[in-house]
Amino acid sequence: xxxxxxxxxxxxxxxxxxxxxxxxxxxxxxxxxxxxxxxxxxxxxxxxxxxxxxxxxxxxxxxxxxxxxxxxxxxxxxxxxxxxxxxxxxxxxxxxxxxxxxxxxxxxxxxxxxxxxxxxxxxxxxxxxxxxxxxxxxxxxxxxxxxxxxxxxxxxxxxxxxxxxxxxxxxxxxxxxxxxxxxxxxxxxxxxxxxxxxxxxxxxxxxxxxxxxxxxxxxxxxxxxxxxxxxxxxxxxxxxxxxxxxxx
Numbered sequence: 001x002x003x004x005x006x007x008x009x010x011x012x013x014x015x016x017x018x019x020x021x022x023x024x025x026x027x028x029x030x031x032x033x034x035x036x037x038x039x040x041x042x043x044x045x046x047x048x049x050x051x052x053x054x055x056x057x058x059x060x061x062x063x064x065x066x067x068x069x070x071x072x073x074x075x076x077x078x079x080x081x082x083x084x085x086x087x088x089x090x091x092x093x094x095x096x097x098x099x100x101x102x103x104x105x106x107x108x109x110x111x112x113x114x115x116x117x118x119x120x121x122x123x124x125x126x127x128x129x130x131x132x133x134x135x136x137x138x139x140x141x142x143x144x145x146x147x148x149x150x151x152x153x154x155x156x157x158x159x160x161x162x163x164x165x166x167x168x169x170x171x172x173x174x175x176x177x178x179x180x181x182x183x184x185x186x187x188x189x190x191x192x193x194x195x196x197x198x199x200x201x202x203x204x205x206x207x208x209x210x211x212x213x214x215x216x217x218x219x220x221x222x223x224x225x226x227x228x229x230x231x232x233x234x235x236x237x238x239x240x241x242x243x244x245x246x247x248x
Contacts, residue, residue, distance in 0.1 A: 058095045061208065061236050062183050070178030072204040073236065074108075076188040076197035077211075078224045083241040084210040085114060088187040091208075096149035101182030104141065104150045108200055109189045110161045113154035119144055126155020130173055131164045137176045150181065165199045174203055191224035201233035209238045 061073060075091070077084035092105040106127060107115045116123035121142040130140040130152070141152040154161075164170060177184050186204065188197035201207045207228060211221055228235055 054090050054094050055098065057208075057237060057239070058091055058098065061206075062095055063099060070182065070184070072174065072178065072184040072186065074186040074188050074197060074200045074204045074207045076201075076207055076209060076224075077190045078209060078216050078221050079192050079212075080190045082190070082210045082212040082216065084190075085109070085118075085187050087208075087210050087239055087241060088185055089115070089118060092149065092185045095183055095185070096146050099183075100148060102148050102150065102180070103183045103185070104152055104177060104181040106152045106177070106184055106186045107154040108165065108186050108196060110154050110157045110165075110196070111189045111194060113157055115151060115187065116142075116153045119151055121151060121153070123153050123155065126153035127173075128155040128157055128161045128164060130155070131167060131169045137173060137180055152177075162194070162196060165196055171203055191227065192220055198227055198231050198233065201228060202231055204233075206234040206236040208236050211238060211240050213240045 062071060075084055075088035089105065092103055096103040105115065107113055108127065110128065113123075116126075119142070121144070125140045127140070130137055137152070138150070140155065141150045143150055174184075186200055188200050191197050191209070197207065209221075209224065209228075225235065
């Protein structure tokens with residue numbers, strides 16, 4: 001049994017337990033993280049001192065590799081509505097707030113894009129446009145606050161846009177992102193619903209899997225993990241979005 005499978009199974013065993021009074025489900029892992037919550041620009045509160053476990057996740061996956069510039073990590077939920085987008089957003093903002101390196105948040109969820117609305121920025125140009133047009137990748141991104149944080153939104157998505165994730169152009173653009181930014185966090189669709197996260201994971205440095213403590217089924221999680229293992233994709237961590245806990 002692989003180490004990653006053992007870690008995931010440990011996470012799943014925790015999910016099956018009835019929480020004790022000291023381990024009640026809460027939102028302290030990523031502040032205001034709720035599956036039903038509608039991410040609004042005015043609801044974001046990225047206090048780097050508050051999400052201690054978010055900072056720990058960022059330190060281990062990103063800041064623990066100072067020589068590895070251009071590190072690309074995909075965030076993907078097991079199923080829809082796990083809060084994966086919020087986890088990815090909080091991780092990107094925490095990283096930018098605690099490190100001077102440039103951070104680019106990439107919206108590869110062409111199915112339900114939401115990040116321009118989250119940050120209150122236009123979505124005239126983005127990842128889809130960069131895959132069909134020429135120009136430096138930064139010209140398709142929006143600079144946010146702090147100024148070392150950037151958003152490459154989905155852009156002008158159509159029903160055929162997901163096919164672009166299998167294109168050679170995506171590989172070239174990802175190489176360009178590695179040159180332009182120190183850290184790249186990719187928000188991808190649910191693993192058990194679409195192949196997009198696996199496609200992105202193959203050309204990234206690894207995947208962080210997000211599970212919802214009160215809704216993700218063990219069978220679904222193991223199915224997603226097996227698909228990642230079959231594609232030789234490294235699982236860097238499993239985040240339980242309903243518990244204050246993150247497994248290495």
